Amino acid sequence: MKPTADRKRTPPLRLSDLAAAHVRELIVSGQLRAGEFIRPETVADELGISATPAREGLLLLQTEGFLTVEPRRGFSVTALSSEDIRDVYDAQALLGGELTARAADLITPELVAELERVQSDLEQAAAAKDYDAVERLNHHFHQTIYRLAGSRKIRWLIKATLPYAPRKFFAAVEGWPEASAHDHRAIIEHLRSGDAEAAREAMAQHIRRAGTLLAEHLAASGTLG
Secondary structure, three states: OOOOOOOOOOOOOOHHHHHHHHHHHHHHOOOOOOOOEEOHHHHHHHHOOOHHHHHHHHHHHHHHOOEEEEOOOEEEEOOOOHHHHHHHHHHHHHHHHHHHHHHHOOOOHHHHHHHHHHHHHHHHHHHOOOHHHHHHHHHHHHHHHHHHHOOHHHHHHHHOOHHHOOOOHHHHOOOHHHHHHHHHHHHHHHHHHOOHHHHHHHHHHHHHHHHHHHHHHHHHOOOOO
8 A cells, every 4th residue: 555645644552551451452353351350570571671660561551441440359350241332332433423524524535545455455455364464554544534534522432332242253253354445435436525424323233233243242252251
């Protein structure tokens, strides 16, 4: 995919953010179950960092609701329910839908073409099972739309819902890349025509479908409490 002028280089993660991302992924992917304890020293050893940023990362996950601090015992994984997951994705759907509707009023032919290029690259990456590329391109697709809308506070709010999706999960689910491609193509067409309400609904349905899929997966794997 060709670089675009508005794409910014992603700054490196702080060590505490790296620790939080590592443990968050273990939780939402089902590798850490509700009630299990995790120590900063363990995280530090796994990542090759000191215990201080590891602990800071775990404290961040406490504020996000992923961990609970128990006196004299440490950090334990907080139980999530299917309702929790669906609530998060319902919120994301409302916010993402609103941003997409606003973008429909501002879209240009050049940005439509950019979205089409990104989506084509995404579909090629999915066919090749290059899940890192799928994740990156999917993020770029959504962020291109959201940035166009402006609305920094709404974008800040939607960012808070993103940690609940495990990395590369959706790309690896059978049938999802094809369903997602269909959704993305529909979103592009509604943006192209400037139909704000249709674009809103298409994005909202796309996000809610993802939330339902994730909740079903986590329930089947025994991750949810």
